[in-house]
Amino acid sequence: MKNLYFTPGPAELYPTFYQHLQTAMDEQLGSISHRSQRFRDIYKFTDEQLRILLNIPQTHGIFFTGSASEVWERMLFNCVEHESFHLVNGSFSRKFYDYANSLHKFAHILEKPFGEGFDSADVEIPEYAEVVCLTHNETSSGVQMRTTDMHKLKRKYPKKLFCVDTVSSAPYPDLDFGLIDSAFFSVQKAFGMPAGLGVWIAGKSCLEKAERLQRYESMTIGAHHTLPTLWKHYKTYETPATPNVLYIYILGKIAEDFNKIGIDTIRKQTEEKAKMLYKFLDDSGDYSPFVKEERHRSQTVVVADTKSSSADVIAAVKKAGLIIGSGYGSLKESQIRIANFPAVTVEQVATLIQELKK
Amino acid sequence: MKNLYFTPGPAELYPTFYQHLQTAMDEQLGSISHRSQRFRDIYKFTDEQLRILLNIPQTHGIFFTGSASEVWERMLFNCVEHESFHLVNGSFSRKFYDYANSLHKFAHILEKPFGEGFDSADVEIPEYAEVVCLTHNETSSGVQMRTTDMHKLKRKYPKKLFCVDTVSSAPYPDLDFGLIDSAFFSVQKAFGMPAGLGVWIAGKSCLEKAERLQRYESMTIGAHHTLPTLWKHYKTYETPATPNVLYIYILGKIAEDFNKIGIDTIRKQTEEKAKMLYKFLDDSGDYSPFVKEERHRSQTVVVADTKSSSADVIAAVKKAGLIIGSGYGSLKESQIRIANFPAVTVEQVATLIQELKK
Numbered sequence: 001m002k003n004l005y006f007t008p009g010p011a012e013l014y015p016t017f018y019q020h021l022q023t024a025m026d027e028q029l030g031s032i033s034h035r036s037q038r039f040r041d042i043y044k045f046t047d048e049q050l051r052i053l054l055n056i057p058q059t060h061g062i063f064f065t066g067s068a069s070e071v072w073e074r075m076l077f078n079c080v081e082h083e084s085f086h087l088v089n090g091s092f093s094r095k096f097y098d099y100a101n102s103l104h105k106f107a108h109i110l111e112k113p114f115g116e117g118f119d120s121a122d123v124e125i126p127e128y129a130e131v132v133c134l135t136h137n138e139t140s141s142g143v144q145m146r147t148t149d150m151h152k153l154k155r156k157y158p159k160k161l162f163c164v165d166t167v168s169s170a171p172y173p174d175l176d177f178g179l180i181d182s183a184f185f186s187v188q189k190a191f192g193m194p195a196g197l198g199v200w201i202a203g204k205s206c207l208e209k210a211e212r213l214q215r216y217e218s219m220t221i222g223a224h225h226t227l228p229t230l231w232k233h234y235k236t237y238e239t240p241a242t243p244n245v246l247y248i249y250i251l252g253k254i255a256e257d258f259n260k261i262g263i264d265t266i267r268k269q270t271e272e273k274a275k276m277l278y279k280f281l282d283d284s285g286d287y288s289p290f291v292k293e294e295r296h297r298s299q300t301v302v303v304a305d306t307k308s309s310s311a312d313v314i315a316a317v318k319k320a321g322l323i324i325g326s327g328y329g330s331l332k333e334s335q336i337r338i339a340n341f342p343a344v345t346v347e348q349v350a351t352l353i354q355e356l357k358k
Numbered sequence: 359m360k361n362l363y364f365t366p367g368p369a370e371l372y373p374t375f376y377q378h379l380q381t382a383m384d385e386q387l388g389s390i391s392h393r394s395q396r397f398r399d400i401y402k403f404t405d406e407q408l409r410i411l412l413n414i415p416q417t418h419g420i421f422f423t424g425s426a427s428e429v430w431e432r433m434l435f436n437c438v439e440h441e442s443f444h445l446v447n448g449s450f451s452r453k454f455y456d457y458a459n460s461l462h463k464f465a466h467i468l469e470k471p472f473g474e475g476f477d478s479a480d481v482e483i484p485e486y487a488e489v490v491c492l493t494h495n496e497t498s499s500g501v502q503m504r505t506t507d508m509h510k511l512k513r514k515y516p517k518k519l520f521c522v523d524t525v526s527s528a529p530y531p532d533l534d535f536g537l538i539d540s541a542f543f544s545v546q547k548a549f550g551m552p553a554g555l556g557v558w559i560a561g562k563s564c565l566e567k568a569e570r571l572q573r574y575e576s577m578t579i580g581a582h583h584t585l586p587t588l589w590k591h592y593k594t595y596e597t598p599a600t601p602n603v604l605y606i607y608i609l610g611k612i613a614e615d616f617n618k619i620g621i622d623t624i625r626k627q628t629e630e631k632a633k634m635l636y637k638f639l640d641d642s643g644d645y646s647p648f649v650k651e652e653r654h655r656s657q658t659v660v661v662a663d664t665k666s667s668s669a670d671v672i673a674a675v676k677k678a679g680l681i682i683g684s685g686y687g688s689l690k691e692s693q694i695r696i697a698n699f700p701a702v703t704v705e706q707v708a709t710l711i712q713e714l715k716k
Contacts, residue, residue: 005389010603013388025379030371030552031363033683066424066554069599073582102581188600194388196424196554196602222580223460224431241427242546244554244602245368325391 003318004348005339007325008139008168008301012343014192020253021246029249034242042245043237046252053171053255053263056201060177063230064243065198068167068186070225072099074200075131075163075182077222078210080105085129085160087118087145090138091328096165097133114331115141115303117296120149120156130209131161137169139189140328142303142337143296147173154179161205168339169300170199171255171263172270181205187247190300191254192343197247200230207231258342266342273340273349274299280353287356290335302338303327310336317355324352361676362702364710365683366497366526366659370701372550378611379604387607392600400603401595404610411529411613411621414559418535421588422601423556426525426544428583430457432558433489433521433540435580436568438463443487443518445476445503448496449686454523455491472689473499473661475654478507478514488567489519495527498686500661500695501654505531512537519563526697527658528557529613529621530628539563545605548658549612550701555605558588565589616700624700631698631707632657638711645714648693660696661685668694675713682710 100107170185327335458465546553685693
């Protein structure tokens with residue numbers, strides 16, 4: 001009897017994953033050359049499906065990395081000459097900020113306590129900040145920033161490059177790539193795949209910045225997976241280094257499955273399931289939603305304070321084959337985290353709620 | 359009917375790959391947390407099996423990246439303050455050198471023509487070079503550098519850090535990690551897995567250098583996958599970012615399969631198959647070995663000049679379900695490349711030779 005994973009990544013595999021994996025094995029995609037027409041067709045297909053799903057215009061390229069964490073580094077390397085700006089309210093938004101410091105960028109920070117979120121009205125961006133680093137969904141605390149707030153901010157600061165971490169929420173956030181210069185995610189969250197592939201969406205504005213830094217400012221923008229190199233190969237649907245061909249194929253097929261359902265339906269289902277979870281937590285005497293402001297509550301990673309030890313709760317539902325996450329870091333013992341990704345259905349969320357009630 | 363891939367990576371999957379993948383799926387390893395005991399056990403197992411296979415001492419750590427190309431960058435970032443030194447005789451050794459230039463290191467180069475190899479006597483290492491970058495197997499030209507020459511060089515220059523690219527040859531080369539500070543490979547070559555995982559072996563000498571650069575020289579050594587961060591997490595068999603858990607598991611199982619056969623046997627089988635291929639090429643009127651010096655002929659990637667168009671040869675053997683590689687770059691039309699990895703047997707090599715004869 002298999003477990004059902006409600007963990008915030010790695011997470012439950014999307015139900016169609018297995019059949020796509022089988023097809024890939026039958027077609028020996030693990031052995032094909034990444035310089036073959038077969039690979040270029042795969043990249044092109046995945047690119048097309050992601051464009052439909054996330055409404056990505058032709059101004060933006062879609063690139064593959066080893067992980068989303070790698071993209072933190074690539075974005076800062078390629079697009080920040082001196083200064084970046086970070087909204088930080090949890091462990092992952094902080095890591096983006098830490099990466100900037102490690103690269104010796106001058107990193108500005110606007111911080112909020114764990115569990116609180118940002119509205120556009122809170123934010124003043126420093127004059128010389130070149131890239132604004134936002135986290136759509138803070139996986140550690142279950143806080144989201146609404147895309148409308150991101151878009152408002154960009155309209156107020158149109159000359160700055162906006163980069164959005166959508167690791168644990170894509171394809172849920174309806175980003176307007178007419179405004180957002182870059183976004184990225186990894187496949188082991190809402191796309192329901194094993195970990196090992198990061199996806200980086202970046203616009204021509206980012207490419208131009210990288211080229212300027214390299215050519216005119218004589219800066220190093222790194223050596224591996226630089227944006228100019230990625231883009232050059234992308235023109236013929238290739239990659240500079242051997243990529244994870246198998247996962248790129250499966251990602252395209254799962255994106256196609258999502259497109260068959262329709263992104264609007266997936267977003268509505270996500271909101272419906274999130275509503276069920278938050279309603280249960282609000283009404284329960286044993287749990288309460290960690291994030292107090294409703295507009296900041298994540299739709300994809302629901303975090304709850306537990307009255308009893310969270311380890312007991314996790315162990316209890318595990319008996320029913322349901323795996324949920326513990327709190328992050330120092331809140332490990334007093335919180336649970338429940339992923340609400342497309343791989344789990346309304347019925348399965350209802351089952352989880354029944355078990356949590358026991 | 360499945361094809362049999364003699365391509366130099368991605369290559370034929372190792373026969374046990376499929377059963378390990380099935381086990382991983384049955385155990386839902388695509389969904390487990392990378393902060394769980396189950397993952398730590400997997401990392402530990404893979405670490406142990408690779409240590410046995412490659413005779414890696416406790417002075418060295420084993421780390422995972424997105425690809426071997428990523429390791430070029432990490433090695434240079436973490437271990438070169440000012441100057442690196444590169445032996446270049448093909449496209450991949452050149453890329454290592456190019457990466458150093460991209461990172462604004464002062465990169466010394468000793469170059470030989472495509473198809474020629476290095477002996478220790480050829481090499482004088484510049485006084486201030488900190489890291490010596492060697493390529494055991496130049497995948498583009500089919501040239502190898504003997505490990506005895508590498509060891510000799512290190513003995514002559516004991517204070518310099520030696521880093522060996524074994525991408526398309528590991529586990530064949532019998533490196534002495536009492537001398538060699540770092541080596542790396544990717545899994546889509548001789549380990550017979552799909553691409554998407556790099557393996558970086560690095561000694562304490564490398565870690566100490568990285569820490570010194572970071573602390574005392576106030577240099578940036580990058581942000582993602584820095585050696586101090588990798589090593590810190592490695593102590594408890596964890597990784598800084600979410601790794602490719604599935605591939606780490608399968609790599610450990612294939613390394614275990616190799617260990618059951620025994621590394622000596624695998625090396626002998628490799629040499630036996632290489633001998634068959636080179637003998638055929640030497641005797642043939644239609645083909646000739648591209649690498650003239652026998653001691654420089656790669657045991658794992660055999661490159662041949664073809665009398666007729668290589669495209670015709672490739673198409674002809676493909677009819678028998680055998681896939682071989684074209685020449686690299688400008689030699690695409692006049693050469694073929696044949697991978698000789700553990701996934702293909704003596705009998706299969708014999709079959710390929712029969713087809714090439716036709």
